[in-house]
Amino acid sequence: xxxxxxxxxxxxxxxxxxxxxxxxxxxxxxxxxxxxxxxxxxxxxxxxxxxxxxxxxxxxxxxxxxxxxxxxxxxxxxxxxxxxxxxxxxxxxxxxxxxxxxxxxxxxxxxx
Amino acid sequence: xxxxxxxxxxxxxxxxxxxxxxxxxxxxxxxxxxxxxxxxxxxxxxxxxxxxxxxxxxxxxxxxxxxxxxxxxxxxxxxxxxxxxxxxxxxxxxxxxxxxxxxxxx
Numbered sequence: 651x652x653x654x655x656x657x658x659x660x661x662x663x664x665x666x667x668x669x670x671x672x673x674x675x676x677x678x679x680x681x682x683x684x685x686x687x688x689x690x691x692x693x694x695x696x697x698x699x700x701x702x703x704x705x706x707x708x709x710x711x712x713x714x715x716x717x718x719x720x721x722x723x724x725x726x727x728x729x730x731x732x733x734x735x736x737x738x739x740x741x742x743x744x745x746x747x748x749x750x751x752x753x754x755x756x757x758x759x760x761x762x
Numbered sequence: 763x764x765x766x767x768x769x770x771x772x773x774x775x776x777x778x779x780x781x782x783x784x785x786x787x788x789x790x791x792x793x794x795x796x797x798x799x800x801x802x803x804x805x806x807x808x809x810x811x812x813x814x815x816x817x818x819x820x821x822x823x824x825x826x827x828x829x830x831x832x833x834x835x836x837x838x839x840x841x842x843x844x845x846x847x848x849x850x851x852x853x854x855x856x857x858x859x860x861x862x863x864x865x866x867x868x
Contacts, residue, residue: 685857687806695798695806695849697857708856711763744805749796749851750817752805 652676652751656743659756662735670730670756672745679726680705683748686719686730688741689755698743699730713739735760764788764852766860774866781837783863785850790830794854797826797835799846800862806849810835842867 658670672684686698699719701707707719718731728745735758742755765788775781785795793813798806808817810826813833823838837844845867850860 694862695800695851695859697851697859700857710856746805749811750808752807755805 652747654745654747654751654753656745656753656756659743659758661759661761663762664736664760666735666760667731667733668735668758670732670743670745670758672728672730672753674726674728674747677747679721679728680723684728685746685749686743687746688739688743688758690738690741693741696741701728732758737761764791764855764858766850766852766858768848768850768860768863770863771861772864772866774868775840776868777842778839781835781840781844781865783835783837783848783865785828785833785835785860787831787833787852789855791852791854793829794852795826795828795833796851796853797824798849798851799844800849801846809848837865840865840867 653675655673662668685700688696688698699709701719716734720729737760740760742757744752744755746752767786769784795813797810798808800806809820809824814826825836827834847862847864849862852858
């Protein structure tokens with residue numbers, strides 16, 4: 651059974667950093683297309699990043715240069731390193747496999 | 763960036779009625795369009811991909827149609843559990859979502 655579990659969310663001050671994790675089970679992370687999507691409180695869905703099986707990763711303009719995706723193959727886990735955080739980065743962050751399977755999300759709050 | 767505009771904003775219908783949701787793209791996305799539903803506190807769930815293909819496990823009452831810039835999600839006979847926000851997503855040029863249509867069951 652495919653399972654995705656996000657963690658690492660929390661409260662961080664503007665300008666700070668946070669690293670989110672997406673632990674995968676039931677499949678091999680590197681053999682699948684993975685993405686991060688976020689949802690600000692009460693708002694719609696926003697694509698954040700997409701990682702292909704060859705490792706290429708693309709980012710939304712809103713996070714380019716500040717967010718970085720990486721993978722730990724031994725842990726079958728994907729990470730989203732978020733730097734220079736701003737108030738408009740406050741959201742629930744979801745990881746997804748092939749847009750079909752989704753985690754439960756982790757909340758990031760950027761506030762002083 | 764391709765902008766997706768969904769209408770109506772809210773749809774309030776009774777069980778058994780037919781729901782028609784619209785998604786219009788600012789430029790052609792061919793058939794690279796998907797639909798999701800999202801219930802409060804839950805992750806999105808894929809319903810339709812490639813404009814008209816049902817995702818695994820999705821009931822037949824959900825159907826998608828359209829190509830180019832105009833797309834429709836139809837729920838043929840509403841069930842109480844269909845109450846949710848529905849999003850369209852284009853996959854033609856990067857990935858963007860519409861703003862959502864809320865479906866309320868009377």
